[in-house]
Amino acid sequence: MSWVTKTLNSTLGKKLLMALTGLFLILFLVVHLVGNLQLLLPDEGEAFNKYAESMATNPFIRVVSIGNFAFILLHVIYSILLTRHNRKSRPIGYAESAASTNSTWSSRNMGILGTVILIFLLVHLKGFYYEIKFGEMPFIDYEGVSYKNVFAIVAAAYSNVLYVAFYVVCMGFLAFHLSHGFASAFQTLGLNHVKYSPLIKKVGIGFSILVPTLFALIPVVMYIQSL
Amino acid sequence: MQLTLKIWRQKNASDKGGFVTYPVKDVSKDMSFLEMLDVLNEGLIEKGEDPVHFDHDCREGICGTCSLYINGKPHGPLQTTTCQLHMRSFSDGQTITIEPWRAKAFPIVKDLVVNRSAFDRIIQAGGYVSVGTGGVPDANEIPIPKNIADLAMDAAQCIGCGACVAACKNASAMLFTSAKISQLALLPQGQVERKTRAEKMVAQMDAEGFGACTNTGACEAECPKGISITNIARMNREYFSAVLSSENI
Ligand code: HEM
Numbered sequence A: 001m002s003w004v005t006k007t008l009n010s011t012l013g014k015k016l017l018m019a020l021t022g023l024f025l026i027l028f029l030v031v032h033l034v035g036n037l038q039l040l041l042p043d044e045g046e047a048f049n050k051y052a053e054s055m056a057t058n059p060f061i062r063v064v065s066i067g068n069f070a071f072i073l074l075h076v077i078y079s080i081l082l083t084r085h086n087r088k089s090r091p092i093g094y095a096e097s098a099a100s101t102n103s104t105w106s107s108r109n110m111g112i113l114g115t116v117i118l119i120f121l122l123v124h125l126k127g128f129y130y131e132i133k134f135g136e137m138p139f140i141d142y143e144g145v146s147y148k149n150v151f152a153i154v155a156a157a158y159s160n161v162l163y164v165a166f167y168v169v170c171m172g173f174l175a176f177h178l179s180h181g182f183a184s185a186f187q188t189l190g191l192n193h194v195k196y197s198p199l200i201k202k203v204g205i206g207f208s209i210l211v212p213t214l215f216a217l218i219p220v221v222m223y224i225q226s227l
Numbered sequence B: 001m002q003l004t005l006k007i008w009r010q011k012n013a014s015d016k017g018g019f020v021t022y023p024v025k026d027v028s029k030d031m032s033f034l035e036m037l038d039v040l041n042e043g044l045i046e047k048g049e050d051p052v053h054f055d056h057d058c059r060e061g062i063c064g065t066c067s068l069y070i071n072g073k074p075h076g077p078l079q080t081t082t083c084q085l086h087m088r089s090f091s092d093g094q095t096i097t098i099e100p101w102r103a104k105a106f107p108i109v110k111d112l113v114v115n116r117s118a119f120d121r122i123i124q125a126g127g128y129v130s131v132g133t134g135g136v137p138d139a140n141e142i143p144i145p146k147n148i149a150d151l152a153m154d155a156a157q158c159i160g161c162g163a164c165v166a167a168c169k170n171a172s173a174m175l176f177t178s179a180k181i182s183q184l185a186l187l188p189q190g191q192v193e194r195k196t197r198a199e200k201m202v203a204q205m206d207a208e209g210f211g212a213c214t215n216t217g218a219c220e221a222e223c224p225k226g227i228s229i230t231n232i233a234r235m236n237r238e239y240f241s242a243v244l245s246s247e248n249i
């Protein structure tokens, strides 16, 4: 084994990959959210459709989006490797546990939280990414130029109360994943410092509340608009 | 006080083991937890039964030998060693569940006694420094800033009891290993082997079969010596900078 694979196969190396991919996904969430919030502009989806078009054609964005898929995949693969290794490290468990007195529920259940996020991602990708890229799409004209009417697809999906409920619940799981994951990633990278760690923890909690809430707000508002 | 003890009994490493329930009477609330077990064992010996085996040595909270998982927590309800835990932390008539440390790397020897020599092997892998063998050096010859000396001393407080491993949902030894790496990495005397030490101790920790770190902080919360997880962050820095810059392929 070369020193690179040896390092990445160590427990610390596996966690390094979790933290780096996790932080990238956090950055991705911000960009994705800014794009999605345009769905709420009072312009019948014009800004959003133009944005969707530019995202689909911009070569830089396409490279980043391939990287994004790879990072999600890496994050999931390493979460499975780590969780399996961690389970094996304690083959016989305790009869009694008072874990709630020494750690948060989220920190102990990152695997469960992540699994729900993964299910959400698959449903989400099938419903939007796949349909928009490969499905039959309605078109709309702005200033004589024809655009895919992504807004119409999204609005149709968000008029279904079950889909909206599923979306909101999943954002709750994302919030708990981030409430531990955000600050945890910095600790994994070795970035623990008396000056910055209290701030990182506060920003992490703020981020884990704000971002999933704004994401969840979009389908809720669009559902109400559809009534 | 009267208590009901639910204790893990296991004859040897290959025995399946199971819980046995013992009533104990005449327990004083001023007894230490281990003295309470001594009372139980005296009764068992008088009856001709095999006493409950548990580890202990100094009974002063300094050696790290005692190791019981009491009511779901290593060393019981207080953040101290089992030998420094007193029965006043429990109430009359309470049922107390006593289990051994549970980790693949800490195999059970008998009853509540586990083999923690995995920790010794981690230390052997790199927890030492090179020293000059000339004349006796003057005291304070090597200047060390007070805050650095304090951090090194804080890390050196680790008594290697294994409560961190017992508390961690992953049975991870990161807190122990990071304390041992930190106490030497912080000091000038530890610089000679600095990179090799981080690489070797982490590799040994993994080879022993301990889990990875999820940063739950359970180890820090349960450590009787209050070792901080800032040491784990330091170990991560030491390890990653070591593998990136050392000559060890
Ligand atoms: C947008 C989606 C996601 C984001 C932003 C995200 C972010 C993060 C971050 C920042 C961490 C902390 C890394 C560390 O402790 O160093 C983390 C940990 C974790 N993630 Fe995710 N994650 C996402 C999706 C997923 C998915 C889909 C799964 C898996 C099925 C998953 C499973 C896990 C697990 C198991 C851990 C803890 C690993 C451990 O230390 O034991 N995550 N995530």
Ligand code: FES
Residues within 6 Å of the ligand: B055, B056, B057, B058, B059, B060, B061, B062, B063, B064, B065, B066, B081, B082, B083, B084
């Ligand atoms: S017996 Fe020495 S620390 Fe408890």
